[in-house]
Amino acid sequence: MDISKRFTELRQFLQKHQYLCDLEALSRYPLENHPYLSWSESIAKLSEEQKHQLENTYSPELVQEQSYKEFLIELNQLMHLPQEKFDEQTIDPILGRKIKAKKRHEIQIIRTQLHDKPIKHFIDIGSGAGHLSSLLLLNNKKCSTCIDMSAENQLIGKKKLKNDFPDILNRIEFKNQVIEKDFECDHSSDSALLGLHACGDLSVHLVQKFIHSDFSWLLSYGCCYHKLSADAVNLSQAAKKSPLKLTNHALTMATKSYKPISQKEYNFRKRVKHFRYSLHMLLKDQLQEEFTAVGSADASDYQGEFSNYCYKYKPELKQFFTQKQLENFLISKENQNSLSQLLDFGIIRSHMARLIELYIILDRALLLQEHGHKVDIKETFSKDISPRNISLMAERI
Ligand SMILES: C[S@@+](CC[C@H](N)C(=O)[O-])C[C@H]1O[C@@H](n2cnc3c(N)ncnc32)[C@H](O)[C@@H]1O
Incomplete structure (x- = not known):
């Protein structure tokens, strides 16, 4: 695309x-x-x-009015994204306990998305209980830093790993921290920055961090667009030439x-x-x-x-x-x-809601491209299970 x-x-x-x-x-x-x-x-x-x-x-086909028909035809074309059907690797039943079906579906797909990349360390932003990281660390020697502002969510993850998977717990560092623009985090060039449904500005902090550091990979799935600050949209030079006005009503609809x-x-x-x-x-x-x-x-x-x-x-x-x-x-x-x-x-x-979401994600993709990164956008999760399913992946080249 x-x-x-x-x-x-x-x-x-x-x-x-x-x-x-x-x-x-x-x-x-x-x-x-x-x-x-x-x-x-x-x-x-x-x-x-x-x-x-x-x-x-x-x-x-459902509407008679010609201009409305044409609008819907164009809308369908604009909304269409490359779709990749990933094999969903089965999740270890003990590690998968208490993880909702929606989250399991997302994690299974992300595991497949990342499995052939030589990533040694993940920085999992807005990681919640750390379910994604736990499963990315299963049966290997990789490490993860899980950063989230909710100590309560982190405790749930820690307790679960402590009993059944102490080896994984040893390889995860849970950091309780509110992430802001220009946040610091230790990493190396074989680290990947992850944000699975990092809400509002958090996904933008992630993209900016990737640009201004030496991470090799970025994988971001956005959500909660209604929480975005005014300066967290229209980020790319392409957008700035003629920025789209995005009201709170528009962002709420996209969410x-x-x-x-x-x-x-x-x-x-x-x-x-x-x-x-x-x-x-x-x-x-x-x-x-x-x-x-x-x-x-x-x-x-x-x-x-x-x-x-x-x-x-x-x-x-x-x-x-x-x-x-x-x-x-x-x-x-x-x-x-x-x-x-x-x-x-x-x-x-x-009808416009998905297009607004796509505009926000493509703007982030363009910003990454403008900084010389290889970018890939796909629709991955099944929309019936997890509709915030636009995967934005970037690779430093
Ligand atoms: C929608 S949840 C996603 C959790 C996890 N990635 C998952 O998919 O299960 C968003 C998480 O981001 C965390 N969060 C939101 N804003 C944050 C910030 N500024 N700094 C740190 N954590 C934040 C919340 O506490 C929450 O756990």
Whole structure:
């Protein structure tokens, strides 16, 4: 893949559709008029099953409107990454104990990704309990330094190794440290820097560290993009020429992207949005209140009555509306129309999420390339199991 070419095409596409990225659907209310109206109308004709399918598959065949079809065709091309199917080496059952299936899947693939590299020492950044390092050190003489700010997570890993794998524990140094920009760590030229889902800025610190030291390999999987600082995006010279604006709404969407959801999850999320959006629209229309977070509700709140949900999270509404008035508002034609518009617009918006993630990762890749490193980008983990699955690997040459 030509990273530079893809980055430029991707940026152009994202900038053209910036409107979709900048704000979540609810913040666009009232949505009577917007640049994607004809696409929303195309979605409105679909059944709930088809809408669900469209969100999961980005399939152009599902929509009638020609410009929307073309958008989806281009989006699919831009989103496509080389995929490598790695043999998943079986994990030692004792060492694999208490490691969740998702983590096991990730570690098995990373072991295969790294197994032919002459790496003697890993620096595992944001290592948590050290599961990845433990398995990378199985049946060999390699060493690892596991750095994490959570002593609690590290203790879990240490306890597990102490009983069953003291030899591995002897070869891991657990360092309890908050990693910041320009952090120091002892290493040699046959060391590799690893970051498996190093959240937010941590992945950027990793990339910068690799550039400004003599590590031979870097392997990074990003996550939690909503935690990125303003100066941790648009890093490469290529990006700086025409930086993409990345709002918190856009970054939040990227963090959650790409995992196909089941019809049951889709239906539940719709129910959540019905309540959440309706409450906000009521507050805005009837009480001229701007949107504020109502706090995270319990799943059971969405199974009950809308009026109970409103009273629980906005008790002051009791002064203004009876339970019957709230229930009538929820099912009113006007509210149902506004809801449908927001939900359908939300589907169009959701198409952009993976591209935002890809923009962030390609920018990091370009920064590495600009410093003369060999870079490889792939989609590795199965997206159903672990959707933050873009592997960024760099090698010093
Ligand atoms: C998403 S978890 C990933 C853990 C592990 N790599 C894995 O895949 O199981 C991110 C980890 O990074 C750690 N972390 C986040 N920011 C950090 C920082 N600035 N310095 C050190 N550790 C940090 C957290 O404590 C957490 O254990």
